[in-house]
Structures are given as structure tokens and as C-alpha cells.
Amino acid sequence: MRFSVIDLETTGLNPKKDEILSIAVIPMEGTRILIGKHFFTFVRPKKLKGDSIKYHGIDFKVLNSAPTFCEIAEKIREMLGGTILVGYAVQFDAKILRNHLRKCRIKLSFKAIDIARVESLLMRMEGYGFVKLTFDDLLEKYELEGNFRHSALADAYYTAVIFQHQLKKAEEHGISLDDLIRASMD
Amino acid sequence: MLPPLEYLKSLKPFSFLSDSELKEILDGLESEIFERGKIIFKRGKKPVKYVYILKYGKVELNDGKNSEILTEGDMFGIASAITGNPPRFTAKALDKSVCFLIRRESFLKVFNSNQKFSEFFTKLLERRLVSLLKLSKKTSSDLNMLYTAKVSDLISKRLVYCSPKTKIAEAAKIMHENRVGSIVIIENGKPVGIFTQKDLIRLVANNVPLDEEVSKHMSSPVVEIDADATVMDTYLAMTSSGINHIVVVSNGDVKGVISTRDILLKLGSSSSLLSLSRRIPTASIEELKEILSAVVDSVEDLISRGFDFSELAKISSGIYDLVIKRVLKMFGSNLCWIQIGKSGRRENIYPEVFGVVLNAKTDDIRLTLERIGFRIVNLESYTLDDWREIVRSLIANPNARKISMYLDGRFLYGDKRLYWEWKSEISKLRSRRIAKVLATSNGTLPESLLNCLKAVRILGINGDIVRELEEAYSVVMDIELRRSFGISKVDEILLKEASKILQRAKEMISAL
Numbered sequence: 001m002r003f004s005v006i007d008l009e010t011t012g013l014n015p016k017k018d019e020i021l022s023i024a025v026i027p028m029e030g031t032r033i034l035i036g037k038h039f040f041t042f043v044r045p046k047k048l049k050g051d052s053i054k055y056h057g058i059d060f061k062v063l064n065s066a067p068t069f070c071e072i073a074e075k076i077r078e079m080l081g082g083t084i085l086v087g088y089a090v091q092f093d094a095k096i097l098r099n100h101l102r103k104c105r106i107k108l109s110f111k112a113i114d115i116a117r118v119e120s121l122l123m124r125m126e127g128y129g130f131v132k133l134t135f136d137d138l139l140e141k142y143e144l145e146g147n148f149r150h151s152a153l154a155d156a157y158y159t160a161v162i163f164q165h166q167l168k169k170a171e172e173h174g175i176s177l178d179d180l181i182r183a184s185m186d
Numbered sequence: 187m188l189p190p191l192e193y194l195k196s197l198k199p200f201s202f203l204s205d206s207e208l209k210e211i212l213d214g215l216e217s218e219i220f221e222r223g224k225i226i227f228k229r230g231k232k233p234v235k236y237v238y239i240l241k242y243g244k245v246e247l248n249d250g251k252n253s254e255i256l257t258e259g260d261m262f263g264i265a266s267a268i269t270g271n272p273p274r275f276t277a278k279a280l281d282k283s284v285c286f287l288i289r290r291e292s293f294l295k296v297f298n299s300n301q302k303f304s305e306f307f308t309k310l311l312e313r314r315l316v317s318l319l320k321l322s323k324k325t326s327s328d329l330n331m332l333y334t335a336k337v338s339d340l341i342s343k344r345l346v347y348c349s350p351k352t353k354i355a356e357a358a359k360i361m362h363e364n365r366v367g368s369i370v371i372i373e374n375g376k377p378v379g380i381f382t383q384k385d386l387i388r389l390v391a392n393n394v395p396l397d398e399e400v401s402k403h404m405s406s407p408v409v410e411i412d413a414d415a416t417v418m419d420t421y422l423a424m425t426s427s428g429i430n431h432i433v434v435v436s437n438g439d440v441k442g443v444i445s446t447r448d449i450l451l452k453l454g455s456s457s458s459l460l461s462l463s464r465r466i467p468t469a470s471i472e473e474l475k476e477i478l479s480a481v482v483d484s485v486e487d488l489i490s491r492g493f494d495f496s497e498l499a500k501i502s503s504g505i506y507d508l509v510i511k512r513v514l515k516m517f518g519s520n521l522c523w524i525q526i527g528k529s530g531r532r533e534n535i536y537p538e539v540f541g542v543v544l545n546a547k548t549d550d551i552r553l554t555l556e557r558i559g560f561r562i563v564n565l566e567s568y569t570l571d572d573w574r575e576i577v578r579s580l581i582a583n584p585n586a587r588k589i590s591m592y593l594d595g596r597f598l599y600g601d602k603r604l605y606w607e608w609k610s611e612i613s614k615l616r617s618r619r620i621a622k623v624l625a626t627s628n629g630t631l632p633e634s635l636l637n638c639l640k641a642v643r644i645l646g647i648n649g650d651i652v653r654e655l656e657e658a659y660s661v662v663m664d665i666e667l668r669r670s671f672g673i674s675k676v677d678e679i680l681l682k683e684a685s686k687i688l689q690r691a692k693e694m695i696s697a698l
Contacts, residue, residue, distance in 0.1 A: 032216055033218075123606070157189050160217075161284075
């Protein structure tokens with residue numbers, strides 16, 4: 001099975017109104033992380049106002065010279081098509097991606113796996129009560145180095161490493177991919 | 187940058203590579219997890235398609251007779267990758283193991299183009315029959331260096347000197363321009379005295395006119411050491427005569443000056459503390475008491491030598507962690523100890539306790555820790571159900587000081603399950619409303635900076651303000667620590683600057 005681990009930076013948390021500012025994708029084949037095939041780009045939002053030098057923490061100049069989403073939409077379709085999306089709180093990413101792609105006249109639907117939900121499921125199998133962990137908690141639990149916020153690409157990589165471990169654990173507990181997808185639904 | 191790339195760059199043969207060569211390696215890079223017992227490749231079977239670096243776990247190489255166990259940072263599969271012959275070993279995961287895999291073609295391309303890189307491998311492969319390499323990041327051990335390295339190797343700056351008739355102000359200027367903490371006074375080619383920053387501070391504090399001659403106030407005669415002496419000899423010579431600077435000479439010629447700080451910096455700061463911490467795991471209560479007081483002495487010594495706050499705090503907190511763990515071991519393992527607040531952030535310069543104990547009575551633990559020499563500042567104990575209730579009431583009536591303390595929680599000892607359940611509740615405190623409470627709370631400057639930092643993290647704010655807050659916080663903590671040793675003009679300016687950053691962050695968060 002092929003997975004696309006994603007991490008997006010956006011202008012806000014409304015998938016209908018807000019826009020994507022950057023996108024990081026790291027492909028996986030089963031438990032194998034294809035690090036060399038990673039993809040990252042900034043995206044120029046439609047409503048980019050020129051009055052602030054920094055835009056959501058990203059250099060204005062960088063965004064201004066970045067491609068628009070529609071210019072990379074074909075590449076995104078190629079990368080994500082036929083794969084399962086994986087991310088932290090991935091349902092939001094899936095929604096905003098779908099909306100963006102639709103505006104570029106590309107129809108693509110995704111199955112998605114949320115590493116936070118998967119962790120709750122696995123921990124329940126291991127005898128915990130209901131536990132919900134933040135991304136930083138997950139980094140701590142899997143002993144990954146970063147304590148502070150990283151770049152989108154680094155976050156996507158750490159997400160992939162966490163998911164790699166989770167896939168092995170799910171296999172051990174006899175949990176199927178469909179179970180993981182179901183646990184990740186809103 | 188991608189974390190694996192950063193990791194590779196820190197490993198020795200990869201650090202020889204240019205950016206384009208690293209890119210070639212990265213293009214062919216994958217990561218795989220192997221379950222316990224999984225055969226990664228088999229002896230005498232197909233040549234390997236990848237070169238492997240073990241990132242996590244344990245792998246065994248076996249040639250049919252002997253076996254060798256690999257741990258983190260070890261590399262394998264190299265000989266087969268280079269020659270294209272079947273591997274001479276079977277590689278098997280002994281534990282769940284994660285490896286980086288470098289595609290053979292990428293590896294060979296760089297191997298053939300970069301001589302330094304290829305020599306590294308061929309030399310090691312020649313020397314060792316086993317085709318494994320230790321790619322440890324560590325250089326030779328710090329303590330080892332103490333006894334083997336020559337003191338002259340530590341001299342990094344050229345000698346800064348002046349004549350006995352030089353005025354104090356002029357000497358200070360020369361020191362400042364050369365960025366050194368001491369100046370050697372030389373007469374007829376021989377060192378006759380040394381004048382240090384500490385001397386200067388003393389003179390200024392006593393209103394000594396700065397146009398007096400430096401020879402009147404230098405330390406004399408100078409303590410000298412031969413350039414061939416070991417670092418350890420030098421350190422002992424300094425501590426036994428109670429000085430911080432020593433003049434290194436060779437055949438009567440002055441080679442340079444070494445300070446205790448130079449040596450401690452080279453030692454990674456942990457030398458004196460290292461031997462102390464080694465005794466902790468098996469120590470009795472009485473011994474722990476002794477060790478703790480020795481640790482405090484060493485720490486104070488390091489502070490007075492100008493050690494960086496966060497660096498030092500990490501070391502001392504690590505030691506206090508060890509001591510607490512040692513004590514808890516005497517009380518069984520059904521409990522769970524969580525370090526919170528200052529202890530959670532690893533900022534304990536002195537032995538203080540900020541902790542939460544789940545599922546155990548703390549009376550005896552508290553008494554024992556106090557007996558050893560800990561100051562119990564905040565020790566809470568309750569069950570998980572109590573904790574859920576506490577979180578509920580904190581959401582209803584947010585208390586910035588408490589919330590801030592819990593947000594720093596980290597596991598120290600005992601049942602880790604209890605910790606994760608405890609921690610899971612914390613995420614309920616990461617709301618916008620609580621972020622605002624944190625940002626607008628009143629407190630000391632470092633407390634406020636810290637609370638703002640937590641607020642911006644909860645709110646997911648990125649960018650300059652986060653970095654500025656982090657820097658301001660570490661600067662302020664450093665100054666706080668030095669306060670007892672006197673505060674300087676520069677410190678005051680830095681504190682003012684930090685307050686401005688705090689103000690900006692507060693305004694930014696309230697506007698959200």
C-alpha cells in the first residue's frame with residue numbers, strides 16, 4: 001500500500017475560506033519511508049497582501065515568487081492519487097486540499113489516516129483509557145528529537161517516522177488499514 | 187532541512203561531502219523498520235541493493251562462526267555494496283530496528299567521485315575483517331583527553347602581553363581588543379606577572395585610578411606550567427594555587443595563557459560532575475546526601491567561572507533526576523513521578539523539587555528527599571481521577587502559574603502508562619482562552635516570558651516573535667543566575683530589551 005504523509009501550512013483553520021501556504025509530502029510504501037522522493041513547495045495564496053513583510057511567519061518575498069496552487073495541482077494529483085493520506089489532524093488537510101484541487105478543476109478524493117487517532121486506538125489496545133496526544137506528545141513518546149516547532153518538511157518526516165512505528169504495532173495487534181481509516185474519520 | 191539529512195551530515199564520512207554529493211545520497215535515501223527476528227540480508231545470497239545505517243534498535247551480523255552486535259550509528263552492507271559480491275554476513279534484527287537505507291547506485295556514485303569519502307571506507311574495511319563501521323559522533327572521551335592532551339594544544343589565541351609600565355586603562359583596552367580575559371606582563375622577555383579581568387573589576391570597584399601602572403596591581407610572580415604538561419596537571423596546578431589563569435612556557439619562552447574556563451569548555455563541562463553521578467545509582471541515603479552537597483559545590487564553582495545557564499542547568503538537573511530516581515527505587519515502582527515546572531524544564535541549578543506523584547503517598551518520599559538535601563518547593567500527589575478533577579477546575583478558573591507548571595510536565599520514574607494518561611488531560615488546557623490567560627498573567631520577567639512562550643506555542647504562532655522570546659528568556663535566566671555575583675551595565679540593557687520583547691508579544695496575543 002502507498003501512503004502520502006503530508007503537512008500543510010495554511011492561512012487559518014477554515015477549510016472553505018483559508019488558503020494553503022506550503023505543502024510538504026513524503027511518500028511511503030508500506031512501512032518504507034521514501035525520503036529521497038519528498039516534495040516541498042511554498043504556495044502563493046490568492047489573497048496575498050503586500051503590506052506585511054512576514055506572512056504567517058513566512059517571508060513575503062518567498063510567497064510572492066512561489067507558484068500558485070493550480071500551477072502545482074497536477075503534480076499534487078500525481079503524488080497523492082491512489083495513495084492514502086497520512087498526517088496529524090489530517091481530516092482538515094484532506095478537506096482544504098480537496099477544495100483547492102476542485103478550484104483547479106481536479107477531482108480527487110482521499111482516504112486518510114490521522115496519526116493522533118491511530119495512537120489513541122493503539123493505546124486503547126494496550127490497556128489505556130481514552131488518551132489523546134498532541135503532536136509534541138507524539139514526538140516525545142517516540143523519542144524524536146524536536147521539542148519546538150519545526151519546518152513543514154521536518155514535521156512531515158517526523159509524522160512518517162511515527163506512522164512507520166504505528167503500522168508495525170497495528171500489524172502486531174491485528175488491526176487492518178480499514179480500521180485505521182475508520183478510526184480517523186470525523 | 188530534513189532531519190535525516192542533518193543526521194547524516196553529523197556522521198563522519200558524510201561530513202566530507204559537498205552539498206551536491208549529499209543531495210545524491212539523499213535522493214537515494216529510504217527508511218525501513220524491521221521487526222524483531224527479521225533477516226535484513228543473507229550471507230552468500232544476492233548482493234545488497236542498499237547500504238544500511240542503523241538508526242534505532244539492535245542488529246546482529248553473523249558470518250556463520252562469529253557474530254557482532256550493532257547499535258545506533260553503525261553502518262553495514264558496505265563491502266557487498268562496493269564490490270557487488272554476495273554479503274559475507276547475515277544481518278538480522280535482534281529488536282525492533284529502524285535503518286536508513288542508501289540506494290547502492292547513489293552510494294557508489296559518491297564513493298567513486300569523492301576520494302576522502304571512499305578512503306574512509308576502504309581504510310576501515312582493510313583494517314577490520316568485519317564489514318561494519320562505527321560511525322559514532324563522539325570524539326575520544328573528554329576525561330581521556332584530560333590525561334593525554336598537552337596543555338599547549340589548548341592554546342587557541344596568540345599571546346596578549348604588555349610591559350610593566352603600561353597603564354591599567356591601556357591594558358584593559360588591549361584585552362578588550364584581543365577579546366581575552368587576561369594579559370601577561372613581560373619584562374626582558376620573561377613573564378613577571380599576570381593581570382586579569384577579575385583584577386580589573388576589583389580595581390574599578392575600589393576606585394583605583396586607571397592611569398596607574400599595571401605592574402602595581404598584577405599578580406606576581408606568575409604561576410607557570412610547561413607546554414608539555416598534560417591538561418590534568420595544568421588543572422591541578424591552577425586549583426591547588428587557587429588561580430584561574432596560568433602561563434604556558436616552553437624553554438623559558440611564553441607560549442600563551444590558559445584559563446580554567448578553557449579547560450572546562452574542552453571538557454564539555456561535566457568533568458567534576460561526571461565522577462559524582464557515576465556513584466548515584468548504588469548510593470545509600472547517607473552517600474546521596476554527601477554526593478548532593480558535592481554537586482552543589484561543583485555547580486557553584488562552574489557558575490563563578492561564567493558557565494552558560496542553560497548548559498549548566500541541564501547537567502545539574504540531570505544529576506538531580508538521577509538522585510530522585512535512586513530514592514524512588516526504594517519506594518517501589520507502582521507509582522509514577524512527573525517532573526513539572528522548573529524541574530520539568532530541566533532548570534534546577536540547585537536541588538529543588540517540583541513534582542507530581544501519582545498513586546502513592548508522598549510523606550516518606552518527601553522526608554527522605556529533604557534529608558538528602560532537596561528543597562521541596564512543590565510536591566503534589568493524587569490519583570488520576572483527582573487529576574481529571576483538577577484539570578476541570580483549572581479550565582473553569584484558570585490559574586496561570588499552575589497551568590504553566592503542568593505544561594512543562596515530563597516523565598521521570600515509574601509507571602509510564604500513568605504518565606501518558608496524565609499528559610493526555612493536559613491537552614485540554616491548550617485552548618485559546620488559556621493561552622490568553624497565560625500571556626496576560628503577571629509575574630517576574632522570566633515567568634512572564636515563559637508564559638508568553640507557552641501561549642504562542644498553544645496558539646501555533648510561528649516566526650520571529652517565538653525566536654525572540656526564546657532568546658530573551660535564556661538571556662534573562664542567565665542574568666538572574668549571575669545576580670548574586672553582581673549585575674553589569676550590559677545586563678541591565680539586555681533586561682530592558684527582554685522586557686520590550688515581552689511587551690510586543692503580549693500586545694500581539696491580546697490582539698488575536
